[in-house]
Amino acid sequence: MSTLSIGRGSEGDPGQTSEKTKAERRLAFMLCAPAVGAMLLVTVYPIVYAIVLSLQKVDLRFPEESGFVGLDNYAAVLSSDLWWSGVAFTSLVTLVSVAIELVLGMALALIMHRALFGRGLIRTSVLIPYGIVTVVAAFAWFFAFDPNSGFVNTLPGIAEDKAWFGDKWSAFSVIILTEVWKTTPFMALLLLAGLATIDEGLYEAAKVDGAGPVQRFLRITLPLLKPALLVALLFRMLDAFRVFDSIFVMTRGAQDTESVSILGYNQLISRLNLGLGSAVSVLIFVLVLLIAFVFVRGFGTAVPSQGGEK
């Protein structure tokens, strides 16, 4: 229709270019300012404030004792067994749940990618765990494993009176199950999008050359999926490290199942010890930075910095 006229409007007068560029930049800054401002207000400012609080004694139950204490709060946190057992437990939850999610997510992604029929049905069903409120998912599994009313203990091979939440490792298994159930679909969808970018011709060529399905997966799928895989792993690791909702619902940190986020919550909100709690918050932030750093530097994870640009 009017294909010839496309682009006419963008032929600027050369003399006006710098004026136009300036106007464009001004508009861009105005458009970005509200979002950037909001993000700075709710993350950068509070984290700086958390650092300031962490250097003071601020206990809302004893407000008159407030004052600068230097690194005392950090010393207290870092020398407590509670913190280190929290770090160990959180790391274990992160590693185990993400490892299982990776295997299951890959299987799910391959199923969706190669589906002969019912692709829409599968996609709809896997989105349900993703969309469900985490607290709701935690209650569903909590009630399922609850020795008083849950159906799990009626299954063959499981002791009828097994108290799943009365022991660290059985509680750990249920927490892992909940995390894996809820987030495997997200992993699968990210991997599925990665699979879609692989050229089918490669598989045909490999088949012609006599490569079996296992060889094709190891030599074609995995190497080509590596960028998508690393991004998915990084996202999920950082997300798993913040585990809070399911533990809060199931054990509240009893039986040594305290994650670092639960620890921070207990100090900040239950004990109103803002100084000590802020030291915990800052240390969690440092640990998250460390994980991201290891991924980006260590594994060369290409963080999607140009969202969607091909």
Place this chain on the structure above:
Amino acid sequence: MQSRSTGAYLGWTAALFVVLFYAFVPVLWLVSLSLKTPATVSDKNFVPQDVTLDNYTTLFEGGLDSPLLRPLINSVAIALIATVIAVTLASFTAYAIARLDFPGKAVILAGALAIAMFPPISVVGPLFDMWRTLGLYDTYVGLIIPYLTFALPLAIYTLVAFFREIPWELEQAAQVDGATPWQAFRKIILPLAAPGVFTAAILVFIFAWNDFVFAITLTSSDASRTVPAALAFFQGESQFTAPTGNIAAAAVLVTVPIIIFVLIFQRRIVAGLTAGAVKG
């Protein structure tokens, strides 16, 4: 190509059933619990023997003072307001990033990504203190601000990916053909941008609807407590009755909108979730 033998079909059918089983067992279990009578709630049967809707009706007894009505209103209002604001702000930013030439694009995208990975527990302490000073503690605004902020990265990435696909030159073409700038925007650009904006809105809504950490740390009463937080603090009718049936019923009620969303918009949700993460 796949060999479409009977064996392959049987295999896929089995896989399909495994996936359906995986996704639906916990949901069906909650539905089952929510329908059980107090006498049978502990019978451990997957299928309820006696069916009642009492668990649902008691949630709303007493109107605004009922266990669920107020939190439900809070959840819907807070998630909707946060969604509208987040998507509006993200649209501005994404338009600038996709369409305009300016320094700092990479910094904004990297910063947004960093915030997407930010641990919320690291800011709840300071926010708790700040909100108490500013009078935002236990208010809608006190929750809307963190929700919209933590949802912005997701919305910006989704929208940038969508906006980059829009053939913007059509706008100029329409103007050359005699359309006013407003007409060109309304008739050409808006319909093309709407699916992306809508996708971002669904993702932000699900995020805000799901949050628990901010909901329990920045609220203290039903004035602004959302459903996930209210669920965690549910009390039985007396000290000795566990509110299992009521929690299950409330859990089913907050899951219904999500299931409807997923059924209607599954393609968009998948497109949005994977837009920023993989193409980059």
